[in-house]
Amino acid sequence: MIRRHLRAAGIALAVTLSGFAPVAGHTQTTDQDAHLAIENPADLTKDDALKYYKSLSGRMARGYAAAQLDVIRNYQNWPLFNDAPYISATHGQRYVNSYANRVASNYGTLQEGEVLPAGSVLAKDSMTVTDEGNTHPGAMFVMEKLPAGTSPETADWRYIMVMPDGSLFGDTMGFRAPAVAYCHVCHEAVAERDYTFYVPEEYRLAE
Numbered sequence: 001m002i003r004r005h006l007r008a009a010g011i012a013l014a015v016t017l018s019g020f021a022p023v024a025g026h027t028q029t030t031d032q033d034a035h036l037a038i039e040n041p042a043d044l045t046k047d048d049a050l051k052y053y054k055s056l057s058g059r060m061a062r063g064y065a066a067a068q069l070d071v072i073r074n075y076q077n078w079p080l081f082n083d084a085p086y087i088s089a090t091h092g093q094r095y096v097n098s099y100a101n102r103v104a105s106n107y108g109t110l111q112e113g114e115v116l117p118a119g120s121v122l123a124k125d126s127m128t129v130t131d132e133g134n135t136h137p138g139a140m141f142v143m144e145k146l147p148a149g150t151s152p153e154t155a156d157w158r159y160i161m162v163m164p165d166g167s168l169f170g171d172t173m174g175f176r177a178p179a180v181a182y183c184h185v186c187h188e189a190v191a192e193r194d195y196t197f198y199v200p201e202e203y204r205l206a207e
């Protein structure tokens with residue numbers, strides 16, 4: 001059902017599903033908590049979103065780098081698939097970007113039934129911008145395609161969430177795996193696109 005809706009309505013429906021995003025079991029209540037949607041996100045033009053990102057991206061990169069995760073090393077040099085940061089209701093009302101490493105060369109053109117090769121990494125960084133103009137780096141959301149058979153219950157996708165200071169929130173293949181099990185549950189809605197939602201149409205870069 002959800003799957004059919006998602007396909008028909010695209011991301012608009014995913015936005016109305018944002019109630020899914022907060023999960024039981026998390027305990028943090030500050031705006032550092034990437035699960036809790038911020039209440040008053042600013043409504044930014046693409047130009048303004050780009051400006052905020054430009055001023056924060058260095059700090060964001062340094063923060064995530066503290067996690068020392070090889071899979072996202074230098075992710076800001078990877079192909080970027082959106083023309084400006086866009087609000088992701090499903091990732092806490094934060095402004096996000098969708099990067100994919102070069103192994104994931106078919107991420108942008110994936111047809112129904114096709115899959116991304118093992119070694120593909122999708123990295124989504126995020127920032128908070130409130131309507132008062134306060135900005136902070138947000139969490140980093142990562143999907144890594146593992147070799148076939150490594151994680152059958154997640155169709156060989158590994159999900160990782162890294163906090164802005166580089167601390168690990170959870171990794172389905174290791175630290176606090178249950179805390180990030182909900183990632184795949186939602187991404188299952190787009191199983192036919194190898195569990196990737198891709199970028200909202202109005203933010204896609206021309207191929």
Ligand code: HEC
Nearest residue numbers: 014020088090122141142143159160161183186196197198
């Ligand atoms: C309630 C649904 C939902 C949950 C839960 C969710 N996501 Fe997503 N995810 C989406 C949607 C919708 C998109 C595409 C739009 C966007 O970027 O927000 C997406 C996009 C992504 C992308 C870019 C790749 C792509 O095209 O799908 C990554 C990476 C990602 N999510 C990682 C995660 C991780 C890691 C978690 C758990 C910490 C998570 N997601 C939890 C719905 C969800």
